[in-house]
Amino acid sequence: MGVPVVDYCERRGLQRRRYQHAGAVSGTDRDRKEDQAWQEEITTIMSDKQDKNQQQAEPQLPLDEIIKNRREKIAVLRSEGINPYPYRYERSHTISEVRDGFEALMQSETVVRLAGRMMLQRLMGKAAFADIHDLGGRMQIYVKINNVGEEQFALFNKMDLGDIIGVEGTLFVTRTGEKTVQVHKFELLSKSLHPLPDKHAGLVDKETRYRRRYADLIVHPEIRQTFIQRSRIIRSIREFLSERGFIEVETPILQPLYGGAAARPFVTHHNTLDIDLYLRIADELYLKRLIVGGFDKVWEYCKDFRNEGMDRLHNPEFSMIELYWAYADYNDIMSLFQDLLRKTVFDLHGSYKITYEDHEVDFEPAFRQMSMVDAVKEATGIDLMPLSFEDARAEAKTKGVEGDGLINWGKVVEAMFEQFVEPTLVQPTVIKDFPLDISPLAKIHRDNPRLTERFELYIAGLETGNAFSELNDPDDQRARFEAQVEAGRAGDAEAHQLDEDYVRALSYGMPPTGGLGFGIDRLVMLLTNSHSIRDVILFPQMRPEE
């Protein structure tokens, strides 16, 4: 602890002479003020040091050195009466507005006021160039001692990369043709303490990028584009559903029973009620209660939570849209979904074609439709429809599909489908008529009691939606739940619970209803050509640092 005191004070002495040489300030009054500021700052830094020393013995890491230097600059600024964190700045334009109207603004010698983060700096003694960035782009600024005066110029030389500044000036074009702001006045709007990643290479380490998304966004403006597109996608969907008369609602995230999907939940606890609650895994059962209650068309943009594995397609919390439409069946939902996706794609890209990884996907033609059993038959030559569970399981085994999970006919069909069909579905394809065994909330198929009226949409090998003619027979629903409970007892951790209140709701009478759920993250992945769900979620789940 003794060493830093001496060391620090000596450094301060050097620092102080340096600033005086810079010529920005002189006179004994100013000196006294600065002395006072330094005293205060030393006190602050010393107590910071004490704090740090209590946490770790290492006193002086390189990063600390940089941050310390910047704190010293802040202290000097304050001693000169400059607030390093002022309250607001009146911008006249954004950078992209200036770029778009550059010629006219330059001709008319309009004074513009821009603000942004300083990302590059080229200091040349009595003049300086710098690049500032805002959401819409980059603008070069030119600060010349003749234009801003000695004091401002000295101040500008003390700015660091990463500082947020505001500049006022007119426009010109340099001899190398770069559009530039001739700065007459500038202000520090927020001092940056932490150095930016490499100005050229950027931030490469994926872990750091996800953990410090703010830094990722600063140095990779193109990443922002993905999230702007995400916002547009949701806006298109919202517009579409609104035009079709769907009402946006909100249902509980904290639920005493979870349901609506096959997944393991997160558990939490409410102190006052002294009960465990589950974070919802789906909205389905609440939204259908609203259909019972007389809403004809409802939807929700929802965060769901599933306590399962994480990989490029799964984050523990993720976003879905679920919608329910009274007096409609799954065929109606199919065409609704198709229209919705086509509008969304077109709004985003101005075309119905997208590229995802190696695939070009075209949303313009009507989506191909196949029943799940037919799809398996086409891919493998095996028709599972007429087979018993045992025979189907034996057939599957000949294709190398086996496992403890194949506990009924439906599971066999599903496994065969996933193995041989799912990866091949590049163009938007509706797979319909799922086995009853694996669809506890869907209505039995009007032509085949072994199947349900359920479909999923596949695009580029990804499942992007799940829909059914909703089961509205309360007795059937109770029986399905009971089967699920039985499966749960047998060890299926993702089996449904029996939701008595939901069955009671159905017993009041729910109109025939079509419902749909689709994952927003995966849709955004598709439409922004992102490989991992972590690239479309701003703050993906990570194990905490340290």
Added chain:
RNA sequence: GGGGGUGUAGCUCAGUGGUAGAGCAUCUGCCUUUUAAGCAGGUGGUCGAAGGUUCGAUCCCUUCCACCCUCACCA
């Protein structure tokens, strides 16, 4: 859970059984149309963590941690 990979300066990366380097950033000096500005000089490291082998480990071995890819499981 299996397999593969990565972890060295704030960032991007080299590298070696004899306790470490580059570029950028940072600091100092010079520089009034530069643009990854330039030139000159400096500071900065528990080489992811803990054990082991060795006279000596950042390097070899073991275990652990984090992340990435992939397969499996799972929507």
